[in-house]
Amino acid sequence: MQPRFLFSEVGSGLRRNISMALSVVLVTMVSMFLLGLGLLAQRQADTMKGYWYDRIQVSIYLCTANSRQPNCEDTAATNEQRDAIQRQLEALPEVKQVFYESEQDAFDRFREQFRNSPISGNVQLGDIPQSLRVQLDDPTKFQVVTDQFEGAPGVAAVQDQEKVLSKFFAIINYITIFAVILAGLMAACAALLMATTIRQAAFIRRREIGIMRLVGASNWTIRMPFIAEMVIVSAAGVGLAVGLLVALTQYVFNEGFIKLALSQAFIGTSDVWVIAPWMFAGVLSIAVMTSLVTLRRYLRV
Incomplete structure (x- = not known):
């Protein structure tokens, strides 16, 4: 497949279905932001446990x-x-x-x-x-x-001081579990929205798909633009979530809490960059798997 053709198809698909694409970006951003909060809360607990060890x-x-x-x-x-x-x-x-x-x-x-x-x-x-x-x-x-x-x-x-601190760390662990569960529900919503977006995009481009079939285009040639679109919008959502997490740690922790409590150990932006690759990998995997399953069912090629 020619890269120029792929980029052209992806750009055209995103322009035609811009509202759904933005919805996927926003839902992915919210779900990954919640997941990031949960992971950062756990890293904060681990950091403070090390300090209070x-x-x-x-x-x-x-x-x-x-x-x-x-x-x-x-x-x-x-x-x-x-x-x-x-x-x-x-x-x-x-x-x-x-x-x-x-x-x-x-x-x-x-x-x-x-x-x-x-x-x-x-x-x-x-x-x-x-x-x-x-x-x-x-x-x-x-x-x-x-x-x-x-x-x-x-x-x-x-x-x-084990008796006092054990209750504090238990509360952080409960917050982490709640945030991760909520992020999982939001990720499921994002996957369903991706599937709906692909179905709508396939319906809008049904004439182009029919022509590609007639000229002998391979299955992957027809499917790759849809997969690439989901990967792009999902990556955009994760990127926005990571940006929000960086801003949170920089302005709330590094410039907020630390000034109020210099004797405490807090997480920083470096902790966000540790979890960011895992967030990208997880969301892109969901995007690819959702695209493949949806295209296999609703795009008979």
Whole structure:
């Protein structure tokens, strides 16, 4: 098939059926925007879980030379104290696993989590103390760790906020599920609208199709303009949805929430570009499959 012929047929088809094409673009945009919101909400939850990981788990922060906690007395924890605490933790039956995080590891993790926040440039190596992060078999057994290690030599603080944060993350997960389900319904509407658009386009161009049959045009030569039209309008819809998501993260998160809550980790436009290829791939697959099924049924070639 000559590219010039294909472009000519696609342009002619879109001009003849412009209202339906715009409808497909708008429905696709709305469905993908909702899906993107759901995916971004989940990425926001994951980002904040990473930030709050040391509070969801039990974290034993060790003293540094600049620690102001009364138990530290401006003296950094020694390697012997750290090793002794770790051995005691691993000996507890309530403890599942113990992770050691150095000051360098804590600094790198902070920079990654706050990569989209201006606060990342205000923290230097050593500002975040080394810690032992404890995973419990039962998070409700936090008091066992607190009673034994709070005030121990070399320990600055023991933290855990799992009870409070678990409810917050559960709400985000429910919002994500709702957004994805709603996006799925909108995607189904978009697929049905694509099928209706193809049927209408085939009816409008029935004379041209008959002539192409008479001159021996192949099945793919007749079908490709319809498929290309759906791919173009679907891609346009996804492109608009991605643009809205970029604007949302840029002006609502990067220039809005971050200024109000500098101590929180938020998603950024880079997260939109991570999910964008999957959104394009999913919608284009729906467009191609819907076109093939509809043409097979309503276009007898």
